[in-house]
Amino acid sequence: MARILNLSRRHFLQSTSAATAFVLGAQIAPDVIMAAVRGAEFAQPNHFVRIDRDGTVTITCSRSEMGQGVRTGIPMILADELEADWSRVRIWQAPGDPEKYDPAGKDKQNTDGSRSTRHHFTVMRELGASAREVLERAAAEQWGVDPGEVRARHHRLHHDPSGRSLDFGEVVETAADLEIPDYQDGARPALKTEGEWKYIGKSMPVVDNHDMSAGTATYGADVRVPGMKIAVVARPPVYRGRALKFDATDALKIPGVERVIEIPPLPADQPAEFRALGGIAVVGTNTWSVTRGREALKIEWDSGPFGSFESETFDDALRRAAANAASVIRHRGDVDAALAEADQVVEAEYFVPFFTHAPMEPPVALVDATRKPVRVWAPTQAPTETRQYVAEALGMDMADVECNVTLLGGAFGRKSKPDFACEAAILSREIGAPVRVQWTREDEIRHGYYHGASAQYLKAGLDADGRVTAWHQGAAWPTLFALWNPAQKSGSALEAGMGLVDLPYDRIPNIRIATGETDVMIRVGWYRSVNNIQHAFATNSFAWELARATDRDPVDLMLELIGDAETLDLGKDGVEEIWNYGDSIEDWPIMPKRLANALRIVARESGYGRSLPDGHGLGVACHRSFHSYVATAVEVAVAADGTLSIPRVDVAIDCGRYVNPEGVRKQMEGACIYGHTLARHGKITTKSGAVQQSNFHDYPVTRMSDGPLDVRVHLIDDYVHLRPCGVGEPGVPPYAPALANAIFEATGKRCRSLPITRDDIVS
Amino acid sequence: MISFTVNGTRHEVDGDPEMPILWYLRDELGVTGTKFGCGRALCGACTVHLDGAPVRSCTTPLRAASGKQLTTIEGLHPEANHPVQKAWREHNVPQCGYCQSGQIMSAAALLARNPRPSDAEILTAMEGNICRCGTYQRILAAIRTAASEV
Numbered sequence: 001m002a003r004i005l006n007l008s009r010r011h012f013l014q015s016t017s018a019a020t021a022f023v024l025g026a027q028i029a030p031d032v033i034m035a036a037v038r039g040a041e042f043a044q045p046n047h048f049v050r051i052d053r054d055g056t057v058t059i060t061c062s063r064s065e066m067g068q069g070v071r072t073g074i075p076m077i078l079a080d081e082l083e084a085d086w087s088r089v090r091i092w093q094a095p096g097d098p099e100k101y102d103p104a105g106k107d108k109q110n111t112d113g114s115r116s117t118r119h120h121f122t123v124m125r126e127l128g129a130s131a132r133e134v135l136e137r138a139a140a141e142q143w144g145v146d147p148g149e150v151r152a153r154h155h156r157l158h159h160d161p162s163g164r165s166l167d168f169g170e171v172v173e174t175a176a177d178l179e180i181p182d183y184q185d186g187a188r189p190a191l192k193t194e195g196e197w198k199y200i201g202k203s204m205p206v207v208d209n210h211d212m213s214a215g216t217a218t219y220g221a222d223v224r225v226p227g228m229k230i231a232v233v234a235r236p237p238v239y240r241g242r243a244l245k246f247d248a249t250d251a252l253k254i255p256g257v258e259r260v261i262e263i264p265p266l267p268a269d270q271p272a273e274f275r276a277l278g279g280i281a282v283v284g285t286n287t288w289s290v291t292r293g294r295e296a297l298k299i300e301w302d303s304g305p306f307g308s309f310e311s312e313t314f315d316d317a318l319r320r321a322a323a324n325a326a327s328v329i330r331h332r333g334d335v336d337a338a339l340a341e342a343d344q345v346v347e348a349e350y351f352v353p354f355f356t357h358a359p360m361e362p363p364v365a366l367v368d369a370t371r372k373p374v375r376v377w378a379p380t381q382a383p384t385e386t387r388q389y390v391a392e393a394l395g396m397d398m399a400d401v402e403c404n405v406t407l408l409g410g411a412f413g414r415k416s417k418p419d420f421a422c423e424a425a426i427l428s429r430e431i432g433a434p435v436r437v438q439w440t441r442e443d444e445i446r447h448g449y450y451h452g453a454s455a456q457y458l459k460a461g462l463d464a465d466g467r468v469t470a471w472h473q474g475a476a477w478p479t480l481f482a483l484w485n486p487a488q489k490s491g492s493a494l495e496a497g498m499g500l501v502d503l504p505y506d507r508i509p510n511i512r513i514a515t516g517e518t519d520v521m522i523r524v525g526w527y528r529s530v531n532n533i534q535h536a537f538a539t540n541s542f543a544w545e546l547a548r549a550t551d552r553d554p555v556d557l558m559l560e561l562i563g564d565a566e567t568l569d570l571g572k573d574g575v576e577e578i579w580n581y582g583d584s585i586e587d588w589p590i591m592p593k594r595l596a597n598a599l600r601i602v603a604r605e606s607g608y609g610r611s612l613p614d615g616h617g618l619g620v621a622c623h624r625s626f627h628s629y630v631a632t633a634v635e636v637a638v639a640a641d642g643t644l645s646i647p648r649v650d651v652a653i654d655c656g657r658y659v660n661p662e663g664v665r666k667q668m669e670g671a672c673i674y675g676h677t678l679a680r681h682g683k684i685t686t687k688s689g690a691v692q693q694s695n696f697h698d699y700p701v702t703r704m705s706d707g708p709l710d711v712r713v714h715l716i717d718d719y720v721h722l723r724p725c726g727v728g729e730p731g732v733p734p735y736a737p738a739l740a741n742a743i744f745e746a747t748g749k750r751c752r753s754l755p756i757t758r759d760d761i762v763s
Numbered sequence: 764m765i766s767f768t769v770n771g772t773r774h775e776v777d778g779d780p781e782m783p784i785l786w787y788l789r790d791e792l793g794v795t796g797t798k799f800g801c802g803r804a805l806c807g808a809c810t811v812h813l814d815g816a817p818v819r820s821c822t823t824p825l826r827a828a829s830g831k832q833l834t835t836i837e838g839l840h841p842e843a844n845h846p847v848q849k850a851w852r853e854h855n856v857p858q859c860g861y862c863q864s865g866q867i868m869s870a871a872a873l874l875a876r877n878p879r880p881s882d883a884e885i886l887t888a889m890e891g892n893i894c895r896c897g898t899y900q901r902i903l904a905a906i907r908t909a910a911s912e913v
Binding site: 065066067068069205206208209210211212213214215216217218219221222224230255256285286287288291358359360361362407408409410411412438440441442662666667669670671672673674677695696697701702703704705707708709710711 | 779782783786789790791793795796797798799800801802803805806808835836837843848851852855856857858859860861862863864867886887889890892893894895896897898899900901902903
């Protein structure tokens with residue numbers, strides 16, 4: 001447990017600002033240390049809550065807002081314990097500085113892995129409660145009464161025996177002079193009981209609602225600084241390719257184009273990581289001119305080492321690797337013997353292609369490298385790594401780079417990788433002016449960090465009663481760790497830990513899970529829900545197939561396979577490394593009973609088993625990811641020509657303690673649309689190493705008319721007393737298998753490859 | 764010389780008449796509520812009104828605005844209280860918010876010409892606006908609400 005203590009007596013600093021504020025910070029080095037500081041004590045703001053004399057409460061959000069509602073949810077936690085009036089709360093977006101703004105001390109301020117709420121919940125409560133205790137003592141001191149008689153309620157301090165009260169702002173100066181209690185030896189500020197919460201667990205609109213509806217919210221490309229130039233970059237069509245030569249004559253004739261500069265290719269022996277890969281940049285005064293300038297460039301490209309990469313051939317290799325997967329990562333009983341004795345053996349192969357993220361805001365970054373510290377403004381999920389890689393690109397120390405985080409116009413994992421900021425940094429230094437690098441949609445689709453394609457081969461044995469006695473699952477995918485180690489052919493515990501090694505079917509007596517190897521010839525990176533997508537797809541589809549092969553009800557069979565165990569102990573199955581989303585298995589155990597509960601709830605709420613019109617089918621899937629348990633029921637309507645619509649979706653989510661139920665519902669609604677895209681549309685292919693898609697006409701995503709418009713979200717309260725779990729990603733994985741199962745129910749067609757096309761359904 | 768108004772203010776442009784309205788707004792005027800999403804009129808993030816009609820500003824050249832009234836999200840209502848904007852907030856539509864300027868402009872244009880659209884008419888009008896966060900069901904609900912108020 002983190003140690004909390006009063007760092008020091010408060011420091012009286014002469015602030016040039018007239019306003020005195022009470023400021024409470026959390027410092028993390030290496031433990032959580034609470035400090036009362038005053039006003040401009042630190043050169044950099046260093047606090048999580050600040051209360052000004054007018055009573056305005058400013059709460060720091062240290063995570064990136066990309067639509068998941070983090071700028072609302074995390075401050076709600078602190079505001080609740082503080083007894084703040086939400087209408088008087090302002091949010092301040094922290095720059096990248098994990099030593100100050102990573103209160104859990106282990107995330108580097110990265111916003112990914114659906115971990116923001118679970119890693120902030122306790123520390124934000126304690127910060128809010130600490131501040132509240134100090135305000136109560138300050139009021140007591142002003143009145144000359146016993147602090148035990150003062151209570152904070154709704155932004156005021158009340159002394160009920162005398163009926164007096166003061167606004168938070170009226171005690172700020174006294175509070176700033178008070179010592180924070182030493183929270184040592186496990187002592188903690190007194191937290192509210194659940195029944196006393198005003199905001200936690202209650203639906204709140206997002207704090208940016210007004211700005212987003214008014215067009216005044218600030219995203220990456222909305223930042224402007226004096227003297228700024230705009231650039232677009234022609235990048236090698238093939239990953240790790242390079243420009244052999246280029247002719248900029250025509251480009252430079254275009255009004256508004258000022259410079260054409262080569263960003264040097266990354267040396268061949270340096271892994272891609274999040275670095276700029278090189279290209280020819282056109283720099284000028286406006287986006288239109290430089291885009292036309294780029295079109296006018298004449299460039300001769302060298303394809304580099306991956307010019308022969310054909311995704312079609314690669315897909316076949318993946319299938320063979322999955323079928324021959326030999327590296328056993330989980331083993332229970334004797335699968336081969338059980339298969340030999342089985343009354344029935346069923347096998348199937350599942351395939352999921354490469355995807356790209358396609359956030360509505362393409363990557364963009366503004367960097368001013370003409371000054372020190374260098375300034376970055378970017379819609380980044382990873383402000384720390386942005387500083388790190390920009391510093392490296394400039395040959396500077398990370399301490400000499402600042403990163404300001406704008407709103408993110410969607411991200412889905414793409415904006416964890418700051419290659420685009422590195423490009424802007426290199427160009428800014430080269431031309432001696434601030435530079436915004438704007439990626440076009442074509443750039444985003446052709447130069448992504450792709451979700452790796454995957455193949456899985458499954459084989460199960462069943463006895464005469466239809467009980468599953470053996471389960472073999474072989475999987476192969478290009479690992480995202482090739483970003484750091486390009487020669488790595490095997491998957492990682494992190495990727496296998498997303499729904500593969502932690503197969504939830506605890507009641508099967510014989511289990512073998514194995515992985516195969518594959519080359520990585522394209523830039524692979526994490527994408528919303530990551531490997532859970534394919535693992536949930538194969539597992540849930542195959543379980544449904546087993547049920548239908550034996551005339552059993554699929555949901556009954558799934559419940560039988562999952563069982564109701566309190567926890568799943570993978571160590572007993574010889575699993576050596578359990579990644580568990582970066583968290584301890586003790587704090588966030590794998591709990592089959594919660595998955596079963598979610599499945600039962602979605603079956604009940606969706607009316608599973610109800611009679612449906614002709615051509616309709618209801619399919620169900622469930623999956624644990626990011627510690628949450630989500631079950632999804634999709635109703636599909638399939639027309640005779642194979643076109644389909646989704647009349648209704650039900651989603652049951654158990655994410656433990658939730659902060660903003662409206663936010664959870666929105667994430668589930670959106671996850672179904674995201675899931676619908678990858679189930680029906682998204683597919684990246686390559687020819688001679690180059691990505692063949694370029695924009696939304698050939699990389700389509702779900703539009704309003706083809707996705708679900710009636711998603712009913714059922715928040716599960718049965719385990720709300722347990723720790724918060726992820727919300728941003730867990731809604732995605734169950735959607736595609738639920739849809740595939742629904743299509744089977746409607747048509748009898750089993751679709752084992754994504755995306756599911758009309759031909760798959762009518763063939 | 765191209766002459767038109769942007770949110771009621773007169774502008775005269777001497778530059779390239781082929782420049783898409785989007786980049787004139789964003790890069791020349793610094794009016795940034797209108798967003799860039801695809802550059803090919805495929806996603807609707809850049810939707811603005813020309814004499815009240817929705818157009819994709821990323822592919823509509825400046826010359827097409829000649830003599831017309833151009834309205835962006837900033838000019839839809841002085842306090843951002845157009846019925847569509849109010850309904851957007853009532854239904855908590857936005858997630859990342861990036862596409863929402865374009866969504867709101869498409870919805871406002873729909874209701875201006877068809878104050879009581881059917882759901883099918885809403886879907887048709889909004890088909891060109893992509894939301895990758897997946898807020899469509901709230902967009903539909905918000906347009907239904909706004910339709911009862913315009």
